Amino acid sequence: MSNVSGEARISPNIDALRIGEDLADLDDGTTDGYVFDSPADLEEIAMQRQAIWDLLKNLGSHLLREGVNLTKVSLPVKVFEPRSFLQRITDNWAYIDLLQKAVDATDPVTRMQYVVAFVIGGLRRQTSTLKPFNPILGETYQGVYSSGVRVHAEQISHHPPVSSWQVADPDRKFLFSGSGNWKASARGNSIKGQQAGINRVSFSNDRSVITWELPPLLLRGILWGERSLKYSGTISFRDELNQVECDITIDGSKQSFLSSLWRGKKGHKDLDQLHGSLRKGGAIVDTMRGSWLTSVEWEKGGPGGRSLRVWDAAKHPVQAPKPILEPLPSDARFREDLQALQKGDRDKAQEWKSRLEQVQRRDQALRVAAKQAAGQ
Structure with missing residues (x-):
């Protein structure tokens, strides 16, 4: 098996890089x-x-000056962790128990509150300096949580790279599915990326479906200076059957009047702050505050209309699936x-990575030739 020939991600979960595109809308220098x-x-x-500087020297300084598509540049194994993206993506679901709590919720509003917390908590788990290997077309991963919830993942497209x-749930109470096509652009010392693709979770008790798409991220300090990761934008959750919707905005620099009520006593903007409203039938029934780094709290979600902290990064247990025995x-x-990388043998890992990339490129060329021969 091989790493996709378009090995160009410098940050976790980012595939296509292009130097020279405008990042001004997200990188405000904070x-x-x-x-x-x-x-x-x-x-x-x-x-x-x-490792990255050595690569840039070999490719030429015009990369930073002119802008070059790095989609087909193979990165050295020194920038990788010993996991495929199909394994790594399960980090997003570390708070899978929140989906199970959503199943047990007695009303669609409470259910939405747990789903929102599940997604926000997943953003916090995507913080790693090393990147996973790009999956090969047809590569799979199967795992199971202690609760019996099973994971099935597959790489379904080579270019663009798409994971599904x-x-x-073992009792078919919920099914969480989706696909991710990672897109990214880079300029100088920063990378902007986003997972394009709809996420959906369906519930068997009333056949409702909640959908959402993840927000863009910015990774700074790629080549020098302090390295940091931030999310910015709005996540829109929709339950069409029950007419429940929720828009959560990340980044205090885009606060509305309603969200400004949740600011600290000093009145400064917390740029990692979450703010948003939950609506049923168009009417606001609750509001949310917190941070993707620390917690999710609903203003009226608790007993008697008191506030309820649904997720707390400092206290909430993290779960991970175990690989099945016979995959x-x-x-x-x-x-x-x-x-090889798991055993700490980088030289052997690099050798295998190069070999498998050659196989991947050859297979891609055969697919292209077959399409041309068929007149497609």
Whole structure:
């Protein structure tokens, strides 16, 4: 198995990079977001930056001056963690118990509150200095949580790279599914990216479906300076059947009058702040505050209309699926490059990565030739 030949992600979960595009709408020069400053983070960043600088020297300085599509540039294994993106994406679902609580909710408004917290908590889990390997077309991953909830993920497209998944409750009470096509652009020392694709969770008790799409992110400090990750924008949740909707905005610089009521006593803007309203039938029934870094709290979600903290990063237990014992032959764990990197043998991992990329490129060329021969 191989890493996609378009190996160009410098940050976790980002595939296509292009130098020279405008990031002014997101990069405002502030120092908000998650800061990678632990000793382990700094050690990994130093190693990663050296590898990236060496790559840039080989490719030429025109990369930073003119803007070059890096989609087909292969990065060295020093910037990777020993996991495929199909394995890594499960980090987003670390608070899977919130989906199970949503199943048990007695009304669609409470259910929406738990789904929102599940998604926000997942943003917090996507903070790592190293990037996962891009999956190969047809690569799979199967895992199971302690509750019996099963994960099935597959790489369904090579270019553009698209991953698809299903997370299924064993009693069929809910089914969480979706697909992700990671898009990104880079300029100088920053990368802007977003997972394009609709996420949906369906509930069997009333056949309702809640949908949403993740917000854009900005990773700063790629080559020098302090490295940080921030999210910005609005996540729109929709339950059409029950006429319940919720819009959550991240980044205090875009606060509305309603959200300004939740500011701290000093009146300064918390750029990682969450604010939004939950509506049923068009009428506001609750409002939310918090931060994607720390917590989600509903103003009227608790007993007697008191505030309710649904998710707290400092206290909420994190869950991860365990790989199933007898996976498909296409499972990510059988990749030779990942196996070598897990053992700490970077040279062997790099050798296997190069070999498998050549196979991936050859397969892609055959697919293109077949389409041309068929007149498509």
